[in-house]
Amino acid sequence: MQLTISGHHVELTDAIRDYVKTKLGRLERHNDHITQVAVILSVEKLIQKAEATVHADGTELFADCEHQDLYAAIDALADKLDRQLIKRKERLRGH
Secondary structure (H helix, E strand, O other), X not given: OEXXXXXXXXOOOHHHHHHHHHHHXXXXXXXXXXXXXXXXXXEEOOEEEEXXXXXXXXXXXXXXXXXXXHHHHHHHHHHHHHHHHHHHHHHHHHO
């Protein structure tokens, strides 16, 4: 899995990079064929925003989340992507 992290109006520290890697690393337990993950972290006044695009098995999943705390936005983003991957896996298994 190739992970790309970029920031708009945010200084990406090593702590933030490690946090994103650990949170989005758990996506691989639902799908082994994740090829690329692009994460964009941004700040707009008091709102912290996290967006991610996941390329897996020829499909593209997108999620975004806004929160006052950047770490909480990353947590919610990881949960959304986790649910999307589980839903897609169940849909494929049902067919």
